[in-house]
Amino acid sequence: MYYLGLLFEYLKNYMKTRLTYRADFWVEVVSDLLFQATNFIFILVIFMHTESLGGWSQNEVVFVYGFFMVPFGVFSCFVNMWGFSERYIVKGEMDRILTRPAHNLFQIFLENVDPPALVGSVIGLIIMGISGSNLGLPFEWWTIPMVIILTLSAVAIYTGIYTTLTSLSFYSDAPTGILPLMYNIQTYGRYPVTIYNRAIQVLLTWIIPFAFVGIYPAALFLHREEMQGMALLTPVVGAIFLGIGLLSWNYGVKRYKGAGS
Amino acid sequence: MSEQLKAAAATSSAGGSSAGSPQENGWRLLLGAYFDFIRIRFLTMLAYRVNYYSGILIYTLNIGVNYFTWRAIYGDGESLGGFTGAQMTTYVAVSWMARAFYFNNLDREISTDIRDGSIAIQFIRPYNYVLVKMMQGLGEGLFRFMMLMIPGMVIAILLFPVQLPTDLSAWAGFLVMLFFSFLISSQINIITGLSAFFVENNEGMMRMKRVVVDLFSGLIVPISLFPGWLSSVLEVLPFQAITYLPGSVFTGRVQGVGIWNVLGIQVIWFVVLLIPIVWLYHAARQRLFVQGG
Numbered sequence A: 001m002y003y004l005g006l007l008f009e010y011l012k013n014y015m016k017t018r019l020t021y022r023a024d025f026w027v028e029v030v031s032d033l034l035f036q037a038t039n040f041i042f043i044l045v046i047f048m049h050t051e052s053l054g055g056w057s058q059n060e061v062v063f064v065y066g067f068f069m070v071p072f073g074v075f076s077c078f079v080n081m082w083g084f085s086e087r088y089i090v091k092g093e094m095d096r097i098l099t100r101p102a103h104n105l106f107q108i109f110l111e112n113v114d115p116p117a118l119v120g121s122v123i124g125l126i127i128m129g130i131s132g133s134n135l136g137l138p139f140e141w142w143t144i145p146m147v148i149i150l151t152l153s154a155v156a157i158y159t160g161i162y163t164t165l166t167s168l169s170f171y172s173d174a175p176t177g178i179l180p181l182m183y184n185i186q187t188y189g190r191y192p193v194t195i196y197n198r199a200i201q202v203l204l205t206w207i208i209p210f211a212f213v214g215i216y217p218a219a220l221f222l223h224r225e226e227m228q229g230m231a232l233l234t235p236v237v238g239a240i241f242l243g244i245g246l247l248s249w250n251y252g253v254k255r256y257k258g259a260g261s
Numbered sequence B: 001m002s003e004q005l006k007a008a009a010a011t012s013s014a015g016g017s018s019a020g021s022p023q024e025n026g027w028r029l030l031l032g033a034y035f036d037f038i039r040i041r042f043l044t045m046l047a048y049r050v051n052y053y054s055g056i057l058i059y060t061l062n063i064g065v066n067y068f069t070w071r072a073i074y075g076d077g078e079s080l081g082g083f084t085g086a087q088m089t090t091y092v093a094v095s096w097m098a099r100a101f102y103f104n105n106l107d108r109e110i111s112t113d114i115r116d117g118s119i120a121i122q123f124i125r126p127y128n129y130v131l132v133k134m135m136q137g138l139g140e141g142l143f144r145f146m147m148l149m150i151p152g153m154v155i156a157i158l159l160f161p162v163q164l165p166t167d168l169s170a171w172a173g174f175l176v177m178l179f180f181s182f183l184i185s186s187q188i189n190i191i192t193g194l195s196a197f198f199v200e201n202n203e204g205m206m207r208m209k210r211v212v213v214d215l216f217s218g219l220i221v222p223i224s225l226f227p228g229w230l231s232s233v234l235e236v237l238p239f240q241a242i243t244y245l246p247g248s249v250f251t252g253r254v255q256g257v258g259i260w261n262v263l264g265i266q267v268i269w270f271v272v273l274l275i276p277i278v279w280l281y282h283a284a285r286q287r288l289f290v291q292g293g
Helices: A002-020 A022-049 A058-078 A084-090 A093-098 A104-111 A115-135 A143-171 A178-190 A198-207 A215-221 A225-255 B002-018 B026-047 B050-074 B085-102 B106-115 B119-124 B129-159 B168-194 B203-216 B228-234 B244-250 B257-287
Strands: none
Touching: A002 A022, A002 A104, A022 A058, A022 A115, A022 B050, A022 B203, A058 A115, A058 A143, A058 A178, A058 A215, A084 A093, A084 A143, A093 A104, A104 A225, A143 A178, A143 A215, A143 A225, A178 A198, A178 B050, A198 B050, A215 A225, B026 B129, B050 B085, B050 B129, B085 B129, B085 B168, B085 B244, B106 B119, B106 B129, B106 B168, B106 B203, B119 B129, B129 B168, B129 B257, B168 B203, B168 B244, B168 B257, B244 B257
């Protein structure tokens, strides 16, 4: 309850700062959408030259893409750790966070909320609707609950991976350029992983499980038998990776001694 | 922020080497200072080289994923948009590795300088700010070329069926064009960075630029595979000069005299892009007001 109240206060604060830079809000929405559009154009161009991608039709790939956008939007809205090392550790902001009663990671998430990202989720849902009806997908009683459960699981996977990577900055003071590059890799979880070779499949499934934020859960709605089991495993993978993320974060915070300035 | 630290280290040391020297030989000193910017950025990057080992892995992964995606698209392996399957593999590998070289964060560095006001100090120093940024970019590029692109390329050649050009002219042409890729990409970064003078928060523009460059330079999809109307639009934009043209030379799709033509396109874009930079730089000096200062 206390945390919900905090969330509300931070969002109010966000709106106030945003109203001063109103144009920025829209620039951000547009640039987010453009980023998504790039990938969309890629899919369209691919299917101008081929009928199927590893046995998946254009509508199916577009549907997966739509699903991918939903958890990604939620994740980018609430979890944004871009430049954590520079902004919190080097500048000593982490000390301020630690003196407050709420959990430090929660505070960092809240300080960086980014509601414009949710526009992407809405568009993802629309894309799912359009391509789903093109495919004639049945709307089952479990569709909506599963969308919610799988979205939350995928958000947990994202949060776990990025929290783990960010917590590395507690152990080493050198800036890590890994985060931006990860953003590239996660988009690969959107294509049928079976087109890749064994090594990349294993990597995207078990090591940095980005296949679980796109193709596997979406396969459930597409009634692709071969990935049904993987789809149902999504919440488990989400729980495990979120756990790893939180553990390495908390351990990192314990080791944290301040930048010493 | 580390970039600032680097910039600060670079500027202070360059200042140190020219301070206390008499006015004569001013030109040579200035050239020496610019050279120092290259050297110092190279050395700072070298100090953080461990981070780039993960970069090599990730770029290799990018190549791998794109390679398998294209292989799935090719299926029975005819040619697409004038690319054979083997050429596409080579194109994907060399394009990503070229990106490993020409990529830099000059846009972010410049807009940070503008937003925190340190640009005011940079402007009164006796050098050209934009040129200094270019030199720092060059230092970073040199580092990326040696520590990221070359080892990455070796790994890519070992892992994937990349066909290296056998023609000496293709190698020479590619290397010269690669340098122009760097110049044009950095120019676009500088323009994006300087725009922070006019929009106050150019975060969105920087993100947009990144997306547009990756897509329209032909990194993600070679230009000839786009639908006809789009590829004819892209042929009159500067972005194809960053990836698509050098990649075409390396894969042997452009040969002989054609190399001079595509190099010519790059040179033209390099010159044309100087105009907005000079204009923005002067307009910015007129307009400079420091936020909160």
